[in-house]
Amino acid sequence: MASPTTVIDGRARARTLQLQVAFDVERLAGLGVRCGLATVLVGSDYAAEAYARRLRRAATAVGIEHRHHHLPPDTTREEVLALVVRLGADPAVSGILVLRPLPPHLDEGEIFTALDPAKDIEAVHPENAGLLALGRPRFVPSTPASVFHLLDAWLDEVDIAGEAFYGASTICVVGRSNNVGKPLTTLAAERGAVVVSCDENASRTGRLARYTRLGDVLVVAAGVPGLIRPEHVAPGAVVLDVGINPVRDPATGRTHLVGDVDPAALSVARAATPVPGGVGPVTDVWLVQNTVLAAERAAKHR
Numbered sequence: 001m002a003s004p005t006t007v008i009d010g011r012a013r014a015r016t017l018q019l020q021v022a023f024d025v026e027r028l029a030g031l032g033v034r035c036g037l038a039t040v041l042v043g044s045d046y047a048a049e050a051y052a053r054r055l056r057r058a059a060t061a062v063g064i065e066h067r068h069h070h071l072p073p074d075t076t077r078e079e080v081l082a083l084v085v086r087l088g089a090d091p092a093v094s095g096i097l098v099l100r101p102l103p104p105h106l107d108e109g110e111i112f113t114a115l116d117p118a119k120d121i122e123a124v125h126p127e128n129a130g131l132l133a134l135g136r137p138r139f140v141p142s143t144p145a146s147v148f149h150l151l152d153a154w155l156d157e158v159d160i161a162g163e164a165f166y167g168a169s170t171i172c173v174v175g176r177s178n179n180v181g182k183p184l185t186t187l188a189a190e191r192g193a194v195v196v197s198c199d200e201n202a203s204r205t206g207r208l209a210r211y212t213r214l215g216d217v218l219v220v221a222a223g224v225p226g227l228i229r230p231e232h233v234a235p236g237a238v239v240l241d242v243g244i245n246p247v248r249d250p251a252t253g254r255t256h257l258v259g260d261v262d263p264a265a266l267s268v269a270r271a272a273t274p275v276p277g278g279v280g281p282v283t284d285v286w287l288v289q290n291t292v293l294a295a296e297r298a299a300k301h302r
């Protein structure tokens with residue numbers, strides 16, 4: 001009989017991280033350094049609005065000011081660019097996050113390029129994305145960072161040396177988005193793992209399970225609810241579910257968030273992160289931590 005799956009507790013890990021971040025905020029306040037987080041959302045999106053609310057809670061919990069700029073869906077390119085530039089020049093703002101998705105009339109790349117790289121806490125500015133790809137990150141983007149934070153903590157708990165584990169492992173990443181899938185493959189390669197990266201082409205051509213079953217670690221960031229079924233998981237793999245999919249319950253009419261991993265697949269794994277309560281809660285705190293890091297660096301360069 002296989003042993004039961006360990007549920008990796010993201011909320012507990014987030015609480016520990018939050019204590020460290022709160023300590024740093026206080027230390028900086030003692031030096032007269034204030035941290036501020038600005039978020040920008042254009043139009044409405046269920047998951048993005050949920051995330052902005054979580055970030056407000058995470059920021060205020062550690063004594064950081066959060067300003068959310070919620071713009072109407074028809075906001076022009078010039079108006080968004082002006083806001084991003086204004087936030088870049090605002091000394092009360094140390095970190096800026098532009099929420100996805102942006103409406104189709106806005107060019108995401110152009111807006112990210114207008115960010116002050118020193119405040120780009122999600123590393124979407126080309127300079128920061130480049131530094132990350134070169135292995136010299138200015139900021140490690142919060143979602144992929146949280147995946148490895150949880151994985152490293154789990155390895156520590158089961159007393160497996162990280163270096164030996166990654167060196168002998170294959171990590172399969174499903175999804176190739178700029179903010180999650182791509183940086184995940186970079187970070188996985190940096191740890192010395194064999195990396196398998198796939199996207200919807202693998203599903204479309206019926207080869208998804210062939211690749212996902214190669215993973216000693218399977219990270220899923222596809223944005224497809226229930227995509228990963230038991231047959232996609234190698235027995236004993238560690239599964240990290242990054243999916244955040246709004247699903248409307250027809251019985252109650254209420255919307256809630258589900259992951260990319262079908263709960264039935266979890267029993268095949270050795271350990272897995274749940275949704276909710278897995279990668280998400282760590283992501284919030286990590287982003288706040290990056291904001292603190294940005295403030296600290298800005299103070300040094302004053």
Ligand SMILES: Nc1nc(=O)c2c([nH]1)NC[C@@H]1CN(c3ccc(C(=O)N[C@@H](CCC(=O)O)C(=O)O)cc3)C=[N+]21
Pocket residue numbers: 047048049050051054097098099100101122143179244256257258275276277278279280281283
């Ligand atoms: N530039 C950018 N970066 C992002 O990281 C980003 C984004 N844009 N746009 C929107 C999506 C969505 N997203 C969420 C993460 C966690 C929860 C969340 O609530 N997580 C809970 C679920 C709780 C529940 O079920 O309600 C958890 O994982 O425990 C929601 C939403 C980040 N996103």
